[in-house]
Amino acid sequence: MNDKRRESNDLRSDGSIERLNAQSEELSTVLFQYDEVALQRWMERKCEEVGVNALLGAMLTDAAFDDGAVDHLEFATRYGLVEIEGDGFVDASGDASLCWEAGLELREPDEPVYGSLNFLIEGYDTEAVTDLSMEAVHDRLEEVGEEYGLVREDGHLMHFPGKEFMLVTSIMGKNGDDGGTIKSDETLFRIIEALKETDKAG
Numbered sequence: 001m002n003d004k005r006r007e008s009n010d011l012r013s014d015g016s017i018e019r020l021n022a023q024s025e026e027l028s029t030v031l032f033q034y035d036e037v038a039l040q041r042w043m044e045r046k047c048e049e050v051g052v053n054a055l056l057g058a059m060l061t062d063a064a065f066d067d068g069a070v071d072h073l074e075f076a077t078r079y080g081l082v083e084i085e086g087d088g089f090v091d092a093s094g095d096a097s098l099c100w101e102a103g104l105e106l107r108e109p110d111e112p113v114y115g116s117l118n119f120l121i122e123g124y125d126t127e128a129v130t131d132l133s134m135e136a137v138h139d140r141l142e143e144v145g146e147e148y149g150l151v152r153e154d155g156h157l158m159h160f161p162g163k164e165f166m167l168v169t170s171i172m173g174k175n176g177d178d179g180g181t182i183k184s185d186e187t188l189f190r191i192i193e194a195l196k197e198t199d200k201a202g
Contacts, residue, residue: 016034016038018032035160046202059075059077060074060093061072061075063089070086070098072086073089073101074083075109117191118168120191121166122164124163134156141155141195148191148193148194149187150191150194
């Protein structure tokens with residue numbers, strides 16, 4: 001068994017991660033559901049095994065870009081400024097922060113893109129969501145989304161097998177009277193209210 005397959009089995013065996021099957025033809029994205037605490041511990045062990053040095057609580061302040069490559073990065077930490085040199089850098093920020101600081105050209109959307117809202121639901125009937133239909137959830141959001149101030153009609157409700165909580169992700173709302181400012185707490189409650197009356201949604 002190769003190392004990658006062994007690591008994948010390690011994640012599954014201790015309950016850190018589970019691959020979700022697509023529930024419709026429209027859903028082609030590969031999704032992984034994970035226990036953030038168990039996965040964090042697994043990542044910490046793997047980083048320690050290969051000798052990764054983590055710089056926690058650091059904020060990227062500059063990327064020195066010269067002759068077609070990043071020469072070094074500068075970070076601000078609670079203990080002072082830190083400069084890191086390397087032969088190569090990976091931008092895993094999710095927001096192209098390194099590329100932006102390096103002054104590289106980035107693709108930007110023509111229309112505003114609102115951030116995802118992720119939260120957990122607890123205390124629900126776990127048996128009722130065994131056959132949870134995302135199509136029914138999306139139909140419900142399309143039906144009443146405007147009424148509840150939601151600007152997206154997609155997103156996912158993911159029950160974690162063996163756990164008594166559900167992850168809700170990628171459903172975002174916008175308040176129309178404050179210049180489009182996102183208020184996640186208000187949006188959260190609007191999403192719950194919008195889904196309450198849907199039998200398929202729990």
